[in-house]
Amino acid sequence: MITKVHGKHGDAAIEAKGIIKRFKSGRGYVEVLKNVDFDARHGDLTMVMGPSGSGKSTLIAALSGLLRPDEGTVAALDQPNLWKLSSGKIDKFRLDHCGFIFQGFNLFPSLSALQQVTTVLKYQGLTPDAAKARAKLALEEVGLGHRLHQRPAALSGGEKQRVAIARALAKDPQILFADEPTSALDGENGQVVIRLLRRAATEHGAAVICVTHDPRLEAWADRVIHIEDGVIIDDQRRSPDPEALLNSALAPH
Amino acid sequence: MSLALSTLLFEWRRYMAAVMALALSGLLVLAMTGVFIGIGKGFTATIERSSADIIIMQPGAKSLIGGPSGVPRRFIPLTYNHPAVVEVQPLDGAGGTFQSIKEVDPTRSQADRAKQGAPRQKFVQSSIIDTTPGSVTIPTDYSRELVDALRQPYTVAVDETALKTLGVKLGDKALYNGQTVTIVGVTRGYPNMMQPGVVMSRDTLRMVGQADTGPRVGPLMIKLRDPSQATIVAAQLNEMGKGQWKAWTRQELADANAGAMFEEGILVIIIGGCVVLGIIIGVAITWQTLRGAIMANIKEFASLRALGVGMGSLRRIVMELSFWVGLVGVGAAILLTWILSLLARSNAVIIAMPPLLLIVVGGGLIAISMLSGFLSMGILKKSQPADLLR
Numbered sequence: 241m242i243t244k245v246h247g248k249h250g251d252a253a254i255e256a257k258g259i260i261k262r263f264k265s266g267r268g269y270v271e272v273l274k275n276v277d278f279d280a281r282h283g284d285l286t287m288v289m290g291p292s293g294s295g296k297s298t299l300i301a302a303l304s305g306l307l308r309p310d311e312g313t314v315a316a317l318d319q320p321n322l323w324k325l326s327s328g329k330i331d332k333f334r335l336d337h338c339g340f341i342f343q344g345f346n347l348f349p350s351l352s353a354l355q356q357v358t359t360v361l362k363y364q365g366l367t368p369d370a371a372k373a374r375a376k377l378a379l380e381e382v383g384l385g386h387r388l389h390q391r392p393a394a395l396s397g398g399e400k401q402r403v404a405i406a407r408a409l410a411k412d413p414q415i416l417f418a419d420e421p422t423s424a425l426d427g428e429n430g431q432v433v434i435r436l437l438r439r440a441a442t443e444h445g446a447a448v449i450c451v452t453h454d455p456r457l458e459a460w461a462d463r464v465i466h467i468e469d470g471v472i473i474d475d476q477r478r479s480p481d482p483e484a485l486l487n488s489a490l491a492p493h
Numbered sequence: 494m495s496l497a498l499s500t501l502l503f504e505w506r507r508y509m510a511a512v513m514a515l516a517l518s519g520l521l522v523l524a525m526t527g528v529f530i531g532i533g534k535g536f537t538a539t540i541e542r543s544s545a546d547i548i549i550m551q552p553g554a555k556s557l558i559g560g561p562s563g564v565p566r567r568f569i570p571l572t573y574n575h576p577a578v579v580e581v582q583p584l585d586g587a588g589g590t591f592q593s594i595k596e597v598d599p600t601r602s603q604a605d606r607a608k609q610g611a612p613r614q615k616f617v618q619s620s621i622i623d624t625t626p627g628s629v630t631i632p633t634d635y636s637r638e639l640v641d642a643l644r645q646p647y648t649v650a651v652d653e654t655a656l657k658t659l660g661v662k663l664g665d666k667a668l669y670n671g672q673t674v675t676i677v678g679v680t681r682g683y684p685n686m687m688q689p690g691v692v693m694s695r696d697t698l699r700m701v702g703q704a705d706t707g708p709r710v711g712p713l714m715i716k717l718r719d720p721s722q723a724t725i726v727a728a729q730l731n732e733m734g735k736g737q738w739k740a741w742t743r744q745e746l747a748d749a750n751a752g753a754m755f756e757e758g759i760l761v762i763i764i765g766g767c768v769v770l771g772i773i774i775g776v777a778i779t780w781q782t783l784r785g786a787i788m789a790n791i792k793e794f795a796s797l798r799a800l801g802v803g804m805g806s807l808r809r810i811v812m813e814l815s816f817w818v819g820l821v822g823v824g825a826a827i828l829l830t831w832i833l834s835l836l837a838r839s840n841a842v843i844i845a846m847p848p849l850l851l852i853v854v855g856g857g858l859i860a861i862s863m864l865s866g867f868l869s870m871g872i873l874k875k876s877q878p879a880d881l882l883r
Binding site: 297298300301304306307328331332333334335336338339340342343344346347348349350351355359360363391404407408411419451 | 504790795797799800878882
């Protein structure tokens with residue numbers, strides 16, 4: 241399989257082979273990822289599910305160039321092996337191509353919603369005006385057009401996560417990593433967030449890789465991968481239902 | 494507005510310790526140095542505020558305070574040879590004893606007399622003016638009334654900050670070198686913490702027997718037709734003198750006087766000690782504060798790293814932040830020193846704040862802050878985005 245930068249829906253965006261990651265524990269080692277093969281495609285919302293300690297977070301850290309695996313290769317977009325690059329080049333790769341959404345929102349308390357987004361865009365080399373215009377667009381897309389100048393303290397949890405999503409989406413990433421993006425949110429806000437991720441895949445053609453242990457999110461996924469004890473035990477394709485409801489209380493009776 | 498600046502403004506409480514540490518280090522050095530420069534100014538205020546545009550001294554003199562500065566009397570007519578010179582007067586002055594007059598019972602013990610406020614002898618520095626209207630030796634801020642009053646024989650003026658020390662008030666009689674003088678004026682803005690000063694006319698100085706009457710006189714104070722030509726005329730006078738004298742513009746001499754204090758070894762040790770102490774305190778506190786503040790935002794920094802912002806860019810943010818902290822610290826240091834100087838001035842202590850000193854100390858504080866920022870950069874290594882994935 242060949243990974244591409246600007247692939248059509250269904251083209252491979254990232255492909256990992258034989259990933260092994262061990263952590264030191266006492267005198268011995270714990271193998272967190274045991275020879276994992278993984279791929280994700282443009283336009284897909286790929287859900288990585290598993291219980292705590294199953295290695296799902298370690299997997300996306302290895303895929304995204306944040307944590308060097310002990311063995312294995314990661315082909316991502318135009319890079320045949322991400323881990324052959326220098327750490328500066330890996331940073332540059334992430335800056336150009338990757339978006340990240342974390343469970344915690346990790347927004348600078350001193351910056352307004354707009355500034356949170358423009359700060360990253362400026363590092364991409366955009367002029368202040370271009371960065372501002374693009375940030376505005378991204379925030380409007382996540383429904384925060386009216387909250388541009390609020391600081392995180394004035395935003396609700398759901399709004400903060402939407403700012404974090406706008407910060408990731410404004411870069412127009414080809415790969416979007418999300419780590420438990422809904423677990424700090426209530427059902428209603430969780431639904432807004434998962435729909436935004438769905439849209440990033442469908443409308444922007446990004447390969448969205450979402451780590452979660454919330455089984456209700458499966459309804460939006462094109463593909464669900466189950467991982468347990470560092471081994472992929474199940475890999476299913478399914479038809480997503482973009483209109484699914486997260487909170488059963490919100491479902492029509 | 495940059496990330497660093499808006500973080501500093503929004504979370505100013507977090508950075509307050511660093512700013513205060515810098516401000517106090519700055520205050521320590523500024524106040525110490527300022528006091529010593531101020532002591533120098535206390536002795537030379539009458540000259541610096543005189544209407545002399547040029548002062549002529551011996552060629553070897555480095556300032557008015559240290560070293561021989563007087564010249565032969567025959568230089569006075571020589572300097573009149575320059576067409577731009579309109580008036581030349583030698584500076585004169587002396588030191589003497591000063592005692593207020595108060596009736597106390599002489600049969601009491603000394604301790605009892607002291608309790609009643611018996612007069613004590615003080616040593617004073619006397620400086621002179623010529624009472625001809627507009628004379629070169631009259632400081633520019635003297636009123637006409639003061640000059641008129643000092644024209645009377647056996648009269649002196651005292652600075653308001655010295656009144657208490659000398660135990661006199663306006664209109665009192667006192668003893669100067671055993672001769673009765675009258676306090677006819679009180680000046681403002683001539684404090685001297687080391688030794689109180691009195692001002693009298695050249696004629697009064699002669700009457701008390703202390704004027705220069707021999708072949709040598711003090712430095713020559715020269716008034717020009719056009720004061721803006723001072724630099725050029727000083728150069729021409731130096732040429733005319735053929736090395737017999739050296740002509741200084743008033744500003745040159747003022748700068749030299751301020752610097753002259755620092756040729757004293759002990760002052761260099763005291764101020765050097767303050768500088769070292771200030772640097773140690775400043776760096777230690779600023780470093781730890783910056784470290785803590787960066788640590789508080791470490792997750793946000795890590796998320797920037799995850800989005801591909803490199804370590805170099807994060808380091809630049811930290812350096813920019815420490816620059817702004819330094820700049821605010823400089824502002825606070827100058828403000829504190831200024832407030833202290835106002836307090837000090839009301840107690841006859843001058844804390845001088847020459848711009849050069851402010852620039853040097855300010856630059857030093859920013860350097861301290863940047864050094865602290867550099868030291869605290871190591872903490873950025875903790876911004877591991879992989880730690881956010883759990």
